Amino acid sequence: ICGLVALRKTRTGHFGGRTLAIAGLILSGLWIVIGIIAVVAIVVLPDDSEDHFVPAVGSCFAAEPDGNFSKSDVLPCDQPHKVEVFAVITLPGDQYPGDAAAEKFLDRCSGEFAQYAAEDAPNVDIEDLHPTAESWAEGVRTVKCLAVSEDPITGSVKG
Known part of the structure; x- marks a missing residue:
């Protein structure tokens, strides 16, 4: 003007x-x-933040993810759920550690679960969701350690 x-x-x-x-x-x-x-x-332009959502420790989900978690799928742990994230491990370095490292991730998750879970925690399987070569190239650098139950549980496995 x-x-x-x-x-x-x-x-x-x-x-x-x-x-x-x-x-x-x-x-x-x-x-x-x-x-x-x-x-x-x-x-x-598309928003990639949902593709690389890293759930917080203590987040619960109704079912196991198909490779990625979604913010919209997070449930309060006092509701029936089958998956709880009990550790998130950030991997160092710029090189993809390779698929052979997956066994090491699961061992580390087992150690993390021993520190996280209550003695009277429900019977759950310990699983990990680690980066693939493709997701590593997209910037995913975290291993998510999961407590997975076959039947829905109510409440956290945290001690």
Whole structure:
């Protein structure tokens, strides 16, 4: 608006600054275009945050995930559920540790479960959800240790 007012006042030649008014109008137009592009990019581009959701320790789920967890599937542990996350281990390094490392993950999860679970915890299987070569390339660097029950349980296995 100021640029338009200045351009109008400088049209007659009684006032200087016509070049500055034109430059201001051009810069304002560029900022508007950049703003529109940014809004379109935010709205149109896909959101990957759901693909890489890492559940918190103590999160419960009705069923085992098919490779990924979803925020929308988290249940309170006082509701019937079959899966509870009892540890999340972040893996160091930039190189994929390989599928052979999966046995080490399960051993580490067993140790974590011994520290997490109550002595009278329900009978559950200990499983791990570790990155694959594909998910590692997408930035997944965590192993999720899971307490999995065949039948739904109510309450946490935490001690």
